[in-house]
Amino acid sequence: MHIPVFFDAAGPDLHFDFDLFLKFIFQPTQAQLGGLAITIYVSVIAQFVGVVLGILSALAGMARNPILRSISGFYVWFFRGTPLLVQMFLIYFGTPYLLGVDLFPNDVHLGFIGLRGAILAGIVALSINEGAYMSEIVRAGILSVDSGQTEAAKSLGMTYGLTMRRIVLPQALRVIIPPLGNEFNNMLKTTSLMAVISVTELFRVAQGVYAVTFKPFEVFLGVAVYYLALTTIWSLIQSVIERRIGASTTRGEEVPGLRARLLGLGKPTGGLGGGLGR
Amino acid sequence: MRVATRNLARAGVPYSAIDSGVRWVRDPPTDSPIGHEETIMNSSTRRTVGLMAAALFTLSACASGAGASPSPSAEAPSSAPSSAPSVATSPSAAAPSIAVPAAITTAGKLVWCVDVSYPPEEAYKPDGTTAEGSDIDIATEIGKRFGVTTEIDNTSFTGIIASLTGKKCDLIISGMNDTAERQKQVSFVDYLKVGQGLLVKAGNPKGIKTLEDLSGKTVAVQLGTTNLDALTAENVKLKAASKAEIAIQTFDQDTDAFQQLALGRVDAYSGDSPVCAYYAAKPDNAGKFEVGGTPIDPVPIGIAIRKDDTELKAAVQAAMDAMYADGTMKSIVDKWGMTNAVVLLK
Numbered sequence: 368m369h370i371p372v373f374f375d376a377a378g379p380d381l382h383f384d385f386d387l388f389l390k391f392i393f394q395p396t397q398a399q400l401g402g403l404a405i406t407i408y409v410s411v412i413a414q415f416v417g418v419v420l421g422i423l424s425a426l427a428g429m430a431r432n433p434i435l436r437s438i439s440g441f442y443v444w445f446f447r448g449t450p451l452l453v454q455m456f457l458i459y460f461g462t463p464y465l466l467g468v469d470l471f472p473n474d475v476h477l478g479f480i481g482l483r484g485a486i487l488a489g490i491v492a493l494s495i496n497e498g499a500y501m502s503e504i505v506r507a508g509i510l511s512v513d514s515g516q517t518e519a520a521k522s523l524g525m526t527y528g529l530t531m532r533r534i535v536l537p538q539a540l541r542v543i544i545p546p547l548g549n550e551f552n553n554m555l556k557t558t559s560l561m562a563v564i565s566v567t568e569l570f571r572v573a574q575g576v577y578a579v580t581f582k583p584f585e586v587f588l589g590v591a592v593y594y595l596a597l598t599t600i601w602s603l604i605q606s607v608i609e610r611r612i613g614a615s616t617t618r619g620e621e622v623p624g625l626r627a628r629l630l631g632l633g634k635p636t637g638g639l640g641g642g643l644g645r
Numbered sequence: 646m647r648v649a650t651r652n653l654a655r656a657g658v659p660y661s662a663i664d665s666g667v668r669w670v671r672d673p674p675t676d677s678p679i680g681h682e683e684t685i686m687n688s689s690t691r692r693t694v695g696l697m698a699a700a701l702f703t704l705s706a707c708a709s710g711a712g713a714s715p716s717p718s719a720e721a722p723s724s725a726p727s728s729a730p731s732v733a734t735s736p737s738a739a740a741p742s743i744a745v746p747a748a749i750t751t752a753g754k755l756v757w758c759v760d761v762s763y764p765p766e767e768a769y770k771p772d773g774t775t776a777e778g779s780d781i782d783i784a785t786e787i788g789k790r791f792g793v794t795t796e797i798d799n800t801s802f803t804g805i806i807a808s809l810t811g812k813k814c815d816l817i818i819s820g821m822n823d824t825a826e827r828q829k830q831v832s833f834v835d836y837l838k839v840g841q842g843l844l845v846k847a848g849n850p851k852g853i854k855t856l857e858d859l860s861g862k863t864v865a866v867q868l869g870t871t872n873l874d875a876l877t878a879e880n881v882k883l884k885a886a887s888k889a890e891i892a893i894q895t896f897d898q899d900t901d902a903f904q905q906l907a908l909g910r911v912d913a914y915s916g917d918s919p920v921c922a923y924y925a926a927k928p929d930n931a932g933k934f935e936v937g938g939t940p941i942d943p944v945p946i947g948i949a950i951r952k953d954d955t956e957l958k959a960a961v962q963a964a965m966d967a968m969y970a971d972g973t974m975k976s977i978v979d980k981w982g983m984t985n986a987v988v989l990l991k
Binding site for chain 1: 804830868869892894896897910
């Protein structure tokens with residue numbers, strides 16, 4: 368079935384191949400499912416490592432030690448200030464020349480897990496880049512916790528580590544979670560950049576289909592549907608998480624549900640400084 | 646110049662309008678008064694004006710004896726006779742035997758889509774901005790014979806045919822194999838024959854001589870190439886024979902695929918024979934790599950042209966014949982060290 372998109376006597380022969388489009392979406396090949404799996408697990412791992420790096424970097428950035436502070440400052444400056452695409456090439460193709468050792472050979476064995484070097488390089492690049500952004504988000508979260516809390520903890524004799532774990536970070540979490548969800552939404556899509564280092568994630572698989580069919584619109588719209596499905600499911604999960612986290616701290620206002628989130632409807636939400644009644 | 650064209654497109658001018666002779670809107674030929682008028686017109690009138698301009702230039706081209714092909718637009722009334730003599734000088738450099746399409750002469754240039762990552766056929770000079778290579782020389786030579794300038798539009802190979810059919814360029818020269826599949830999309834003027842080759846580490850430690858030898862091995866290749874098609878087809882055969890398949894890694898740039906071999910991450914690199922020969926012969930790589938056989942019979946590579954662009958195809962074919970006749974083709978092939986890696990058509 369061919370549906371003409373528009374007519375232009377001088378233009379190329381443009382028809383929307385609806386069959387190909389539906390087939391791409393509803394009859395995914397083994398390669399497509401493999402690509403979907405890579406997209407999902409790389410996103411999850413990279414986001415997790417990114418959060419850990421972000422917390423470490425934020426704490427280092429707020430430490431009294433000037434060396435720690437400058438390390439954190441340089442890290443955030445460099446990885447937020449350069450394109451992820453460039454970082455990916457640097458890490459995958461550049462590091463063997465810098466170190467004299469190839470960290471990303473064809474097959475990497477980490478304990479009992481074996482994976483392709485390119486995927487590992489992708490995870491490393493995405494994690495490091497994400498860590499730089501998370502660092503700023505975590506810092507903002509920590510700063511949002513009243514300094515009186517830290518002082519009170521100190522006066523009770525709590526150590527720095529205990530204060531952070533028991534007092535500051537749990538309260539900061541409330542501020543960190545919404546942008547964190549946003550970051551993960553971004554991560555799901557940003558994994559597509561790994562295509563340039565030959566990782567056969569969703570987008571790379573689509574490029575492969577396109578290279579054979581010469582049908583860019585059908586194929587890339589099809590892959591867009593896949594990404595939309597992923598981010599929609601994530602929105603759902605995120606709203607559940609936010610409701611849970613917010614349960615003990617909401618100020619009588621509801622965290623926006625999925626419908627409100629997708630359609631931009633519903634009551635305005637109480638964000639930061641949204642109300643005084645604590 | 647490329648940027649100017651793209652800006653026009655963003656501003657809502659359809660590419661067809663740009664192609665029909667008003668490409669020089671932002672950069673008018675110095676001797677054309679129409680160019681200046683053009684800048685003040687709104688986009689809805691541009692297509693018409695473009696046609697008028699094309700007709701006008703066709704007239705002038707005929708007058709100058711440049712051999713423009715007969716076209717109904719040549720009967721257009723001479724509404725602006727003053728401009729005719731002023732442009733008559735530029736196209737006269739074209740050889741009289743080549744019927745250059747009026748639109749090309751009007752534009753004053755040929756825009757070529759090239760994926761500039763495939764030495765020695767096309768690659769950037771160390772300055773990073775000037776393209777060079779056998780394909781670039783061939784494109785420039787055709788431009789010279791047309792009496793127009795040559796513009797190289799660096800386009801990713803994956804989307805190169807879409808760029809041509811979408812009128813972002815006039816032709817493609819990019820070491821592209823003339824295949825039946827591609828002929829459904831575009832027409833070709835063949836210019837050489839090349840074989841596909843496999844590049845391996847010096848000494849060929851894994852004994853890779855044919856595609857079949859790649860069973861269970863890893864190979865790097867550029868996405869969207871016939872080399873990849875050959876590997877995929879081989880995998881189907883291997884699977885049918887219940888042998889281990891080839892692990893294929895695809896890259897957007899051919900140079901990245903080669904980099905994988907240089908880093909020892911793959912067992913072989915798959916590319917056209919001239920490219921394999923070039924990588925192996927590069928001074929930096931002396932003694933590091935060798936061509937592990939040429940598994941696929943030579944196939945023609947061609948200049949791709951839009952199917953409806955028959956006039957341009959005929960003109961390019963005429964230029965090609967002339968380049969073969971006077972030895973230009975052979976000297977280009979020799980210049981780029983491809984003498985043993987390609988087969989001349991005549």
